[in-house]
Amino acid sequence: MAIPPVPTLPPQVAEAVDFLWAFLSTWWWVPLPFLLASLLKDFYLWWRYNVYWGKIDWVLLELRTPRDVERPMKAMEQVIANFWTLYDPPDFKEIWFEGKFLVPFELEIAGIDGNVHFFIRTPSSMRKVFESAVYSQYPDVEIVEVEDYTKQVPQDLPNENWDMWGCDFKLVKPECYPLKTYVDFFEPTTSEKEEKRIDPLAVLIEGMTRLKKGEQLWFQIRLKPVQDKDSHWIARGKKEIEKITGRKPKEAPNKSITGEAIWAFMEGRPPSFEVTKEEEKAWPVEMRLTPGERDILSAIENKIGKLGFESNVR
Template sequence: MQNIFFHSVSTGLLPVVGRMLVVALPIFIPVILVIVWWILRFRWLTLRFVSEQKPCLLEIKLPKEIVKSPAGMEIFFSYLAQSGAGNWGEAFIDGKTRPWFSCELVSTGGTVHFYVWMSQAKFKTIIEAQLYAQYPSIEIHEVEPKDDYVNGIHFDMDKYALSGVQYTFTKKDPYPIKSYIDYELNEDSKEEYKIDPLSSVLEFLGSLKPGENVWTQIMIRRHDSESWKHGVIHLEADEKKDGFVKKQWHNLFGKARKYKDEIKEEIEKVRQEAIPKSDDKETFKFPNPTKGQNEIIAALERHAAKTAFDCMIRSVYVAEKAASVPVNIGGMIGSMRQYGSNYLNGFKPGFTTDVSDTRKDMARIFPFVKKENEKRIFNFKKNIFHAYKLRSFFEWPYKYWKSKPFIMTTEELATIFHFPSNVVSQTPTLKRVGSKKSEAPANLPV
């Protein structure tokens, strides 16, 4: 019976399939080649555009006294929501892309620095103007490329101990982290009674010893309000259709979903959960949310009105081997945890320069796995180090490397990157200036 079956397939079906392939291949191969050519060309155009831009790094030196809340930094972040990509022709023919920025907290041997980096130097004037508008007493200095702190250390695993992490959210993007408003830093209360979560981060950075370095970059780019997110279209399923296949097929061509629509959906879910459960389905029941549910709804509604950014947060610990303190790697990762909340969002390591526990256990049994683990760790460290130095994540060569961007609003960004007062944060190694330097009045006689 089997011989008859195989004979019928070989004499009947296979020749038909062969003829179909002969007819189809001349059509599909050129189509596939054109698609591959277009993808590679678009990547090359984008790389060319990015390489032609002149980036700029600014260091911000803080005065001895700052009395403004992080709300001033929130206004600053709203000005960084630059589009810049232009029309379809500029994007897909010239390779033009939206600018991105990197707000950086750096500790060099315990000395803490604030930096703002931009992918295009043309935004330097806008950034300086907005920072001075919110914090008139600060000093802003442009850092020459040769003096960039990332150029002071080269990748050398024989000389340095290195570890890195890229963070992600603990919950869905619509849920915000615990912000400065939740900490009541926007209230007009005495400075000594305020609790600033950034203070813990600065204290950790200030506790490092000579030879140790921790670099943290908060990379942001204006969130595209259209249907694209993480390079994939988010689509809404049709509730009228049932069945897994139908829903998945509809998801290919359905209605595009925006970030703020996702927030509304999460609010509605919380409200539905707050409706008392009862067998009486005819009687209308009002939601009776708990205190935690009310706080979730209030936070979601507040953030729905804010400007959103695509974000990625990356930290690198690099130290001379003689000065390396491994426990500080855990301190670097743990310093982001105070922004979290049980009912809201928080940060957790999404990617680290280490292998899984499973691979470590396998290495105890199989020697070749140990060598493979060492090779992987070496490549992880090399790539995250160079990705940090290039400030590369939104575009090539390290586009979306090992992580996907998550969405944060101006309120959240102002929480994790702002200039604390000297009362709230008394980190002794945080560089502050005595007074702001300014030009002489214009009406003085010459």
């Protein structure tokens, strides 16, 4: 039996394939820089950032408060607002040649052997800013530089003699929803001292005072001042507001004859008359929101109206 001939490509196609193969085998490396540009950029910035981070001289400041602090809680909000003045975004040269970036700082509470300590961890170049902000509202507070308490425990935790557990707190709802602060725990009274009896940190501080010898509890809040152009958190808050105010109301449940009559009397239209979308949009937003939704809108608007910090709580 004769063996069938092996099929071959037409001469024009064969020449095109040979040319393409020769071209790729010679110039295959040309598109690589473009394909790897993003990866190389990230790697370069990561290297520069690490170099810059390694040059930072950190200090740990302890805030030693008197037993009774005759200041309203709102004074601390002003202190935090003053911390925002550290916002100093780097320019093009500082980013690409120096590796500079917005350096975060930390507000820390440490319970060590039943004693509670308040700390601020910051680069030494920013120390005066923090001292001025605290002294402006709390002149009786003593601020001293201390050794890092995190280095006073074995660095190989956990081990045979020490156990360790840690976590990062995460938000359940979008970041535009505010957390409860002292305002939500405050009950207006005629005495300024009375508000201090409702302390949001009371449970945490009380737990730290009950620690036994050799036990420690660290609570750390890392903060970095930001603007909306950095993380668009205000824009996301406004989008959430639009989502709440523009939602479609739920349909009213079926009512009895008496209920229909009362409903018709209150709204001034015959029973079973459905509201059109045009009529619905004509109603003021306040009439289309529940009391709870009004409170949520007010809270979101209040939050996005304040100075912003990118934060991590652990």
